[in-house]
Amino acid sequence: MSKSKSKEIIKEFEPELLVFCCNWCSYAGADLAGVSRFQYPPNIRIIRVMCSGRVDPSFVLKALKDGADGVLISGCHIGDCHYISGNEYTRDRFDRLHSIIIQQLGIDPKRVRLEWVSASEGKRFAEVITEFTNEIKELGPLKLQ
Amino acid sequence: MDKVYQPNLRELLKKCYQCARCTGVCQISKVQYFRPSRIIQQILEGFEEKVLQSGVLWDCLMCNSCLQNCPEEINFADIVRNAKHLMVHKYGQNPEECVAHKGIYTSISELMSKLEVNPKRDLSWIPKDCEIAKEGKILYHVGCTPFFKFEFDELENVPISTLRILSKIENEPIVVLEDEYCCGHDLYWGQGKMEEFIALAKKNMKNFERSGISTIITTCAEGYRTFKIEYPKIFEDFNQKFEVKHIIEYVYEQWKAGRITFKIDEKTKEKINFTFHDPCRMSRFLPKSNTIMQKTREIFLQLEHLGYKFTEMEHNQENALCCGVSSWMNCNERSKALRYKRLSEAKVAGDTMVTSCPKCILHFNCLQNDYDEFSALKILDFTEFIINLVQITQKKKIKGDEQ
Numbered sequence: 001m002s003k004s005k006s007k008e009i010i011k012e013f014e015p016e017l018l019v020f021c022c023n024w025c026s027y028a029g030a031d032l033a034g035v036s037r038f039q040y041p042p043n044i045r046i047i048r049v050m051c052s053g054r055v056d057p058s059f060v061l062k063a064l065k066d067g068a069d070g071v072l073i074s075g076c077h078i079g080d081c082h083y084i085s086g087n088e089y090t091r092d093r094f095d096r097l098h099s100i101i102i103q104q105l106g107i108d109p110k111r112v113r114l115e116w117v118s119a120s121e122g123k124r125f126a127e128v129i130t131e132f133t134n135e136i137k138e139l140g141p142l143k144l145q
Numbered sequence: 146m147d148k149v150y151q152p153n154l155r156e157l158l159k160k161c162y163q164c165a166r167c168t169g170v171c172q173i174s175k176v177q178y179f180r181p182s183r184i185i186q187q188i189l190e191g192f193e194e195k196v197l198q199s200g201v202l203w204d205c206l207m208c209n210s211c212l213q214n215c216p217e218e219i220n221f222a223d224i225v226r227n228a229k230h231l232m233v234h235k236y237g238q239n240p241e242e243c244v245a246h247k248g249i250y251t252s253i254s255e256l257m258s259k260l261e262v263n264p265k266r267d268l269s270w271i272p273k274d275c276e277i278a279k280e281g282k283i284l285y286h287v288g289c290t291p292f293f294k295f296e297f298d299e300l301e302n303v304p305i306s307t308l309r310i311l312s313k314i315e316n317e318p319i320v321v322l323e324d325e326y327c328c329g330h331d332l333y334w335g336q337g338k339m340e341e342f343i344a345l346a347k348k349n350m351k352n353f354e355r356s357g358i359s360t361i362i363t364t365c366a367e368g369y370r371t372f373k374i375e376y377p378k379i380f381e382d383f384n385q386k387f388e389v390k391h392i393i394e395y396v397y398e399q400w401k402a403g404r405i406t407f408k409i410d411e412k413t414k415e416k417i418n419f420t421f422h423d424p425c426r427m428s429r430f431l432p433k434s435n436t437i438m439q440k441t442r443e444i445f446l447q448l449e450h451l452g453y454k455f456t457e458m459e460h461n462q463e464n465a466l467c468c469g470v471s472s473w474m475n476c477n478e479r480s481k482a483l484r485y486k487r488l489s490e491a492k493v494a495g496d497t498m499v500t501s502c503p504k505c506i507l508h509f510n511c512l513q514n515d516y517d518e519f520s521a522l523k524i525l526d527f528t529e530f531i532i533n534l535v536q537i538t539q540k541k542k543i544k545g546d547e548q
Contacts, residue, residue: 065252100295104264144261
């Protein structure tokens with residue numbers, strides 16, 4: 001009895017979010033957010049990739065399958081890519097991932113998100129994460145695992 | 146669940162007397178080191194653990210050529226399927242390293258198998274002149290083709306032409322479900338994921354029962370076999386409740402019943418030499434009592450009266466060569482070699498290759514992009530090929546006439 005009671009007390013849902021950050025912009029942006037001590041929710045786990053173009057759609061699907069409540073892909077602004085056009089590929093691929101796979105699967109498209117954050121936008125990184133976490137909190141858990 | 150999953154491999158292989166015909170006909174053995182007879186002997190000698198640990202069985206094509214020629218009828222592909230389950234659960238191997246397209250499509254199936262996921266399919270592809278319903282007698286199981294649009298656009302016409310044929314013939318609207326699930330074939334054969342397969346089967350069953358259907362029609366060889374052979378193993382009353390038909394069978398039956406004929410449009414005078422690629426799931430993988438291959442040939446013979454010319458490839462029907470990949474496993478240079486062999490045969494036999502498996506079409510199209518010598522060959526699905534030839538003999542009943 002006491003166990004179930006204590007479970008009821010800790011009821012607020014804390015989402016587990018996966019964030020893919022590109023090495024040159026977004027990861028540096030996250031770094032800057034930390035150095036400048038901008039506060040953002042601790043629900044995210046960052047995976048650093050060399051370019052947002054490295055993020056294969058299957059990574060997103062696997063993350064959702066293995067229990068992530070939301071996935072954020074973050075890269076350099078269009079035109080700023082360290083590898084010239086990597087993020088353009090990400091953008092195109094992401095559109096198709098959204099319209100063909102995520103929507104048809106009946107998963108809320110808000111759970112998968114693409115954002116551009118540059119190295120100087122520490123503040124923006126914190127804002128994006130806060131907003132994303134709040135959005136997923138509203139949607140509730142995906143409960144796939 | 147126990148019926149689908151029988152883990153004692155040695156018991157199943159006991160009859161083998163090492164005639165090695167399986168190795169002789171094994172399609173993958175022509176392009177890489179893979180010897181089914183040796184593997185069987187190793188397991189019989191007590192090295193089962195070693196074989197499973199080595200992961201060699203992930204290379205099996207699961208094309209069933211070996212069963213076709215085995216005098217003792219040892220179902221090697223089925224044993225590999227069971228072994229794959231063991232390799233994942235007992236030896237902790239990760240099939241994802243072998244999965245083609247980085248596992249996007251199998252992930253989709255796996256996501257669908259979870260209880261909380263209810264697909265909301267985009268039905269905007271349905272042509273305006275076709276009527277669909279949520280409940281009715283005949284269900285068209287579209288399958289995974291709409292998801293393939295993520296990387297391929299060759300298959301867009303397959304569901305459209307199927308639905309056109311169906312609604313041309315039938316008086317009532319065809320059932321196309323918005324929340325249709327994957328049949329689970331790829332997880333079942335490719336990765337040995339029985340639990341997910343059974344979860345999908347249960348979800349599908351619920352859907353079928355809810356929509357009150359009695360006939361399930363597919364265009365996909367894999368889906369056809371899964372519904373026809375595997376589902377009755379899980380649900381005992383599946384065969385009493387539903388009838389599973391491939392679109393070829395359906396067209397054949399309607400033709401024999403005199404409801405349709407094949408006519409050529411006067412305007413289109415191009416008459417073609419064509420050939421047919423038998424997908425493994427619709428030839429070797431079916432019980433011998435299934436006559437779908439003969440039915441296909443009968444339809445093609447009828448087309449010869451229209452001036453079409455049907456030629457068999459060198460390897461045909463049960464002996465058909467493989468397209469190189471099954472259930473999204475192991476797409477590499479070796480599967481490309483197998484595909485090259487098949488298309489070379491097709492090129493000799495005709496200008497158009499008809500097949501009835503959407504994945505075969507994808508695989509062959511992929512090779513066509515790499516080799517110019519095959520670019521003239523046209524690869525069509527059966528429905529795309531036949532849609533303009535099907536003519537209704539009896540006019541549809543119009544509701545006003547009945548009164």
